[in-house]
Amino acid sequence: MRKIQFLFRKCIIMNRLFHCAGLLLVFLTAVCFPLSAEARKDMRVTLNETGIPMPKLLELIEKQSGCHFVYNKNITDFNAKVSLKVVDAPLESALNKLFAGRGISYEIDDKYVILKSGGKAQPKKSVPMKVTGIISDKNAEPLIGATIAVKGKKARAVAGLDGDYTIDASKGDVLVFTYIGFSPKEVKVGSDNKIDVVLEESETLLGEVVVVGYGTMKKKDLTGAVSSINGDAVTDRKVSMLSSALQGALSGVQVTRSGSDPSAGADIKIRGITTIGDSNPLIIVDGVPADNINDINPQDVKDITVLKDAASAAIYGSRAAAGVILITTKRASDGKVSLQYSYEYGYEKPTTQPDYVDVTRFMAMTNELRWNDAGNGPDHFPTYIPAVINNYATLHAQNPNGYPDTDWRGLLLKGHSNRQSHNFRISGGTSVIRTTASIGYDMNDGLYADKDYNRFTVRMNNDITINKYIQAAIDVNVKRSTSTNPNYDPMNACYLMPPVYAAMWEDGRIADGKSGDNPYAALNYGGTTKNHYNQVGGKAAVYITPVKGLKLSAIVSPIWNDWSGKHFRKRIEYFSADDPDNLIGAINGYASTYLSESRGKSFSLTKQFLANYDNTFGDHSVSALVGYEDNSFETESIWAARDNFALTEFPYLDRGNDDYQTNGGNASHTAYRSVFGRAMYNYQGRYLLQANIRCDRSSRFDKKYRAGWFPSVSAGWVVTSEPWFRKLELEPWLSFLKVRASYGLLGNDRVGNYPYLPLLNYTNALFWEGNKGVTSITAAQWQYAIRDISWETTKTFGVGLDLAFFDSRLNVTADYYYKITKDMILDIDIPDYIGYDNPQQNTGKMRTTGFEVELRWRDRVADFSYSVAANLSDYTSKMGYLGGNQFLGDQIKTMGSYFNEWYGYRSDGIFQTQEEINNYPVMNSSVRPGDIKYLKADPNDKTPVSPDKDRVFLGNSQPRWQYGLTLNGSWRGFDLSVAFQGVGSQLKRKTATMVQPLRDNFGNIPKLIDGRYWSNYNTPEENLRAEYPRLTSTQSSYNYAMSDFWLFKSHYLRLKNISLGYTLPQSVTKHFFVQALRFYVAANDLFCITNYPRGWDYEGYGSTSYPITKSFICGVNITF
Secondary structure, eight states: OHHHHHHHHHHHHHHHHHHHHHHHHHHHHHTTOOOOOOOOOSSEEEEEEEEEEHHHHHHHHHHHHOOEEEOOTTSTTTTSEEEEEEEEEEHHHHHHHHHTTTTEEEEEETTEEEEEESSOOOOOOOOEEEEEEEEEOTTSOBOTTOEEEETTSSOEEEOOTTSEEEEEEETTOEEEEEETTEEEEEEEOOSOOBOOEEOOBOSSGGGOEEEETTEEEEGGGOOSOEEEEEHHHHHHTOOSSGGGGGTTTSTTEEEEOSOOOTTOOOEEEESSOOOSSOOOOEEEETTEEOSOGGGSOGGGEEEEEEEOSHHHHGGGGGGOTTOEEEEEEOOOOTTOOEEEEEEEEEEEEESOOOOBOOHHHHHHHHHHHHHHHTTSOSOSOSSSOHHHHHTHHHHHHHOTTTSOOOOHHHHHSOSOEEEEEEEEEEEEEOSSEEEEEEEEEEEEEOSSTTOEEEEEEEEEEEEEEOSSSEEEEEEEEEEEEEEEEESSOOHHHHHHOOTTSEEEOTTSOEEEEBTTBOHHHHHHHSEEEEEEEEEEEEEEEEEEOSSTTEEEEEEEEEEEEEEEEEEEEOOOEEEOSSOTTOEEEEOTTOSSOEEEEEEEEEEEEEEEEEEEEEEEETTEEEEEEEEEEEEEEEEEEEEEEEOOOSOSSOOOGGGSOGGGEEEEEEEEEEEEEEEEEEEEEEETTTEEEEEEEEEEEETTSOGGGOEEEEEEEEEEEEGGGSHHHHTTOOTTTEEEEEEEEEEEEEEEOOSOSOTTSOOEEEEEEEEEETTEEEEEEEEEEOBOOOTTOOOEEEEEEEEEEEEEETTTTEEEEEEEEEEEEESOEEEOOOOGGGOSBOOEEEOOEEEEEEEEEEEEEEEEETTEEEEEEEEEEEEEEEEOOOTTOOBOSSEEBOTTSBTTEEEEBOEEEEOOOHHHHHTSOOSSTTOOTTSEEEOOSSTTOOSOOOTTTSOEEEEOOSOEEEEEEEEEEEETTEEEEEEEEEEEEEEEEOOHHHHOTTGGGTOOOBGGGTTSBOOTTSOHHHHHTOSBOOOOSTTHHHHTSSBGGGEEEEEEEEEEEEEEEEEOOHHHHGGGTOSEEEEEEEEESOOEEEOSOTTSOTTTTTOOSSOOEEEEEEEEEEEO
16 A cells, blocks of 8 residues: 555656646746636635625625525624635635634535524435446447446445446435546436436547557557557648658657758658668558658648557558558548638748858968878968968959859858648538548748749548448549759758859859859759659448448559659850850850650559458457458659750750660569458456457569568556456546557568569670671670568567556556567678679568657646647667678678667877877878877777778667657637657767868868867867867878767757647637638747757758758638
8 A cells, every 4th residue: 555655646746747737838828828817616715805794705705616695684693794714625614614603504405505593514414325327338338347436435336247336325426427438427416316327438548549450449448559649730730741740749750851852751760770671661541551651731631640569560461560650531520511721821941050161261271271281391371372361352352253252052042942831621411421622732942943842632532321231432632743953952062162162253154163163053054853743542442331340341542653754954154254255164064955854654553351340248349350452563664865955945855966865764563462360359348359460472572482471469458447456446546557568570571573583684785796896785684583582570579558647637658669670681792703783682680679658648727728748769779690791881780780880980089299199000101190099999909090900889870769749738719839859869970061171172161160170270288179180181081081089979859840829719700601710820940959060950960961941830720
């Protein structure tokens, strides 16, 4: 009992903490609107009155408690002045204190308080009796194990097999009926001793129905690891790409962005890394596989469920090793007709940008670098003389062509980009047919010229009831997207080009840049690449229910895709600064006008036949599924190109030069055939068992090795449903406790289409005929075939806890998992002289372990509703035997290493003197004071530092302690949503792009290193504090080699999204025939708290790709 009391105290503390979180949300809301004082409930009173007439005091008590006093004004001492001071006191306590010593008694009957002269207060006495009844749900199914309690007393009972109960109670007592997943219900005992109760399913998380493989389940009945998010939470994120909406929203789901390119999504990993190859999850939309999660308009999403372990994902077999994301789109309801329109406008700008030194500092530091590389001789100004540096501003004003000062970033990037979206939805129906149709249009432009992305989506879902035995569904979805990109990506040039090179001459003509490299010209005049993508998909399904509990389903789902691309690169000429007619040449890479066009199409067809059976026999509930599924996918593409166009304004292939034409194409066809089954057993809601098995056959493998079997088993124990647990009387603070465990096998076949076949390559080759060479088509084998290549397999073990506290207001889910992938499909090195590419073979092993925790709190205080959701997850992936392979580079995958572990030299600061260098086994003779000092892997080894012997494991590169926090609140039409997301720790590298001066031997110099590098102009004390090595180009490959000198532990906390809306009262909108009208403002990626180098976004990771952007959005939703 001491342990129980300890847990009770702990939970009280947790309760207070979550109330504090609610108060925090109230505070955030109060920025826009104040909260009024709340009336006390349940007949409680708070008063501090002195010397007022008793009738006046009774009026105050009536207002606060809701009771009504009945009395005779002739009661003795009734009109005397009285005082009363109570805080949140029960009505009876307040009355006892008020009437003490005054000869007034009272009786309470329902909400009436009857006052009488003389004696103490006497509550109405009642005679105990046996109260009986049946507890059921809305379908008249008995709720076995439901709890019945007398409010304020110890009497308690549990419903039997038929939902029947018996309990001792008195007239006037209040019976409280509770059951997991259902809303509590209170009934006052009257004269009738038979009380039947129907409980309604609650909106608690445990009562939620979630989508699982080929079906649905209540969360309280799950035995696997599943997380879900509803459609409203998705749309609150205000993103165009659905993948980005999941970032920080669910535990165990790692979403990584490399940029905010409007046409790009994010990379998704579930429970870390599963294999060296493709670790992307399987995407299922409305029960059938989909190509890309970003093909779905976020506005169409009803909910998203993530299957994370073998128990939940094994039903999808071979493609589920990396997890499964189930997306359910919105459907119509009976008799509810609505028309909705939403409009959104916003703009985006980079979250941060790095600074670079100005033009004069660039010249000074360039001089120092060249002087260092020349051996620090007498000439300290080998590139720019002092007269130019000291007078550059004047020289530039006088002759901008000869002395440029170019703001390359300002020329190449716009200040911001715009985005807008329109979404239209109509839904409604009858008991026979229900339809919802949506149309969405998104328009996004980019941060630089000639970049945009537009998307048009249509989705129509139809549900048809033919009769009580037969139902059908017909769904259609369409997507068309277009993207335009300049042929030159300017992002690298923004950070590379120094200001001493001219983009334009003074009169606005194109300049030569750096010896013909002119990013401004390439961006604005180099042409564009335009891509069009079309998708038409659908689903036709028939559902037959021949007998109660049995449902037969036949589903067919085709998807057609086609795409086209046009890459038109234009010749760009530039002329002399002094003579507009003097042609100097063409911009590098743009010497000719070139056009390539591509066309492609694909078709996939999924067919499913399912039989689901559900029934309850007394204490026993069973569910079974058997199914067949096949999927075929075929694709074909062609391309053609011509060069040396005479004209630059006509992008058509027939305008090109016949002597410079090329073409090509390819095609492939793959297929799956699968059978699967699932059995579930539930005893009294206490003991849960589930078993799955699936057999997949994949055309990617030889006939002898195509079949793969993927079983799983899982179990759950609902401890709180045990009779002995109920006797502990831990409710309501501990509402639910379930223990789960699972084990299963998953597969992966994501390799080339035909790795077991000796593939041929057709090409033109040179042959000799007589004494001259001629070209002719020929064929040669390029792929070495390995017949017995087959599935990768991943074994997964997991345990978990599901808990609910405080009447299910607080829900906690915790999981630990361990998974081993073996027979990984890897390239095997073979000698070059064999003449084949490296073949693939089953070899290699890796393991991943991790945990995840989710906490969700939902509550309501009068008109204010709020919720708090938090999640935390972590994993590590380590490599096993890889068949002798090592995947080397700055990161390594080899036996014993982490997945993509940092790999390089250990360092010991910076060499300070030549004497220190002379007494150390340095890597080469060019090492000088100011260079990085690398350590030997073996301290006793006196040979020079070597990349073959002295590079070592430096640490895990994967993120650790990923977390998310979401706060939601609503009050009288106002709603507020705030989402945070971050990483607790990750070993990151300062890349050469971030810190290297004169990158590519001419590039700009990051301001980050200015004044913080080792220099011959520094004092010895200053050099001891130097954070960066000396300026050098000849030793750049040495100093910027991978080493722990450039590694640092990083972290970040990002305000992912904040959204504030207001919905006008219906009393106002009804005059305009509007059901609901909501206005909102929102911001994404508003700020980030991190120790990452200034100017670089944590997620962008020192990259020169499209930057991470923050967005500011306003919008309106209207419903008719």
